[in-house]
Amino acid sequence: MDKIIILTGDAAETLEVYYPYQRLREAGYEVHIAAPEKKTLQFVVHDFVDGFDTYTEKLGHTLAADVAFRDVNPADYLALVVPGGRAPEYIRNDEDAQRIVRYFFDTNAPVAALCHGPLLLAAAGVLKGGRISSAYPALKPDVELAGGIFEDGAAVVDGNLVSGRAWPDHPEWMREFMKLLDDARVQSRPVESVTTA
Numbered sequence: 017m018d019k020i021i022i023l024t025g026d027a028a029e030t031l032e033v034y035y036p037y038q039r040l041r042e043a044g045y046e047v048h049i050a051a052p053e054k055k056t057l058q059f060v061v062h063d064f065v066d067g068f069d070t071y072t073e074k075l076g077h078t079l080a081a082d083v084a085f086r087d088v089n090p091a092d093y094l095a096l097v098v099p100g101g102r103a104p105e106y107i108r109n110d111e112d113a114q115r116i117v118r119y120f121f122d123t124n125a126p127v128a129a130l131c132h133g134p135l136l137l138a139a140a141g142v143l144k145g146g147r148i149s150s151a152y153p154a155l156k157p158d159v160e161l162a163g164g165i166f167e168d169g170a171a172v173v174d175g176n177l178v179s180g181r182a183w184p185d186h187p188e189w190m191r192e193f194m195k196l197l198d199d200a201r202v203q204s205r206p207v208e209s210v211t212t213a
């Protein structure tokens with residue numbers, strides 16, 4: 017069974033972790049949650065309230081991390097997902113999280129990033145050279161300072177990267193990511209030899 021890794025941590029957006037986690041399992045993938053430490057993670061819920069200039073934050077669900085970043089061999093995985101929330105603000109400083117991200121870009125393997133997830137991509141240096149990325153709109157300066165091009169879209173595809181703004185983009189974002197995964201699955205299968213009688 018092909019495996020996919022999700023890089024996250026405490027204060028990740030609940031919906032942005034759970035939706036890809038469950039959708040990918042439904043599609044038959046083995047999904048591992050990686051975090052700074054192997055422990056139970058506390059997620060949050062971001063929502064909008066009339067009169068606030070930005071989103072609000074409340075406690076969300078929890079989920080156990082399967083593996084610490086330092087113990088991840090990215091070659092074991094077909095693809096990478098980086099959800100948003102506040103987790104990317106601090107996991108972007110983790111050298112192993114950056115190492116994992118760079119592996120997927122170096123090998124042109126599928127990557128899905130959502131909301132604040134591109135903060136980790138920026139820290140890993142993979143947006144340099146004008147890679148297009150969508151993110152939470154307030155991150156436009158971060159994407160551009162990292163050498164990327166910000167595009168305000170629900171599912172922006174640039175080579176192996178599919179990015180979106182936030183959890184309302186889940187249907188479009190995951191639809192495009194599933195297409196990349198289908199292609200990667202086909203390419204990762206060995207070609208069967210044909211013999212003639």
